[in-house]
Amino acid sequence: MMKRFFFLICLFSILNFSFLDPKEIIGVKTMPPVVIKTLPQSGDTNVDPSLSEIKVTFSKEMKTDNMWSWVKISNETFPKVAGNVHYLKDQKTCVLPVKLEPGRTYIIWINSKQRNAFRDKNNNPAIPYLLVFETKK
Numbered sequence: 630m631m632k633r634f635f636f637l638i639c640l641f642s643i644l645n646f647s648f649l650d651p652k653e654i655i656g657v658k659t660m661p662p663v664v665i666k667t668l669p670q671s672g673d674t675n676v677d678p679s680l681s682e683i684k685v686t687f688s689k690e691m692k693t694d695n696m697w698s699w700v701k702i703s704n705e706t707f708p709k710v711a712g713n714v715h716y717l718k719d720q721k722t723c724v725l726p727v728k729l730e731p732g733r734t735y736i737i738w739i740n741s742k743q744r745n746a747f748r749d750k751n752n753n754p755a756i757p758y759l760l761v762f763e764t765k766k
Contacts, residue, residue, distance in 0.1 A: 662689040662749045664739055664758040671760045678731040678764040680744050681711065682724050685760070689749045690720040697723050698746035700738035708735050723747070732766040 641642035666686040670674045693716040712726030731737070737760045740747045745754035 633694075654720050657689070657753050658751070659753075661753040662687040662691065662747070662755040664688075664755065667739075667760050669762045671758075671762060674763040674765075676729070676764045678729045680729055680764075681726060682744050683708065683727055683737070683760070684717075684722055684724050685747075685758070686719075686722040687747070687749070687755055688721075690754075691723070691752060692748045692752070693717065693720055695747050696748055698738075698740045698744040700744050702736050702738065702740045704735040706734060708737075718749075731764050734761070734763045736761050 663683055665688050668682070669680065669682040694762075697714055699714070708725075708727040708729055710726065711728040712724065714725050716723050739758040739760060740743075740755045741757050745757070747755040749755070
């Protein structure tokens with residue numbers, strides 16, 4: 630009985646996926662976008678508090694029409710927003726204008742399980758990324 634069940638599972642898998650090209654299943658186009666760069670870098674403990682923009686760059690071109698998700702975990706750790714969020718011409722970099730304060734820790738989720746508006750052109754949500762940094766005194 631167990632051998633028959635295992636055989637049926639294997640047969641089902643082969644029949645279901647044999648017509649698909651593995652390059653189409655797994656690749657840059659089909660995988661979700663990921664954060665490849667932030668300014669400031671996550672983990673930086675010496676950020677100049679005069680920095681006026683936080684930037685996140687993704688691995689793919691993103692939907693840019695009000696499609697972002699800068700998620701705060703608390704009011705104390707989220708920077709004061711000082712302008713309109715926007716994308717650069719590369720359509721991979723999103724900019725959050727901010728007013729930072731000296732001697733503070735900032736924590737921002739770039740997407741989260743609950744909020745995932747950062748999406749690529751194929752509507753794949755970006756993998757959540759935790760940005761944590763400290764400004765110098």
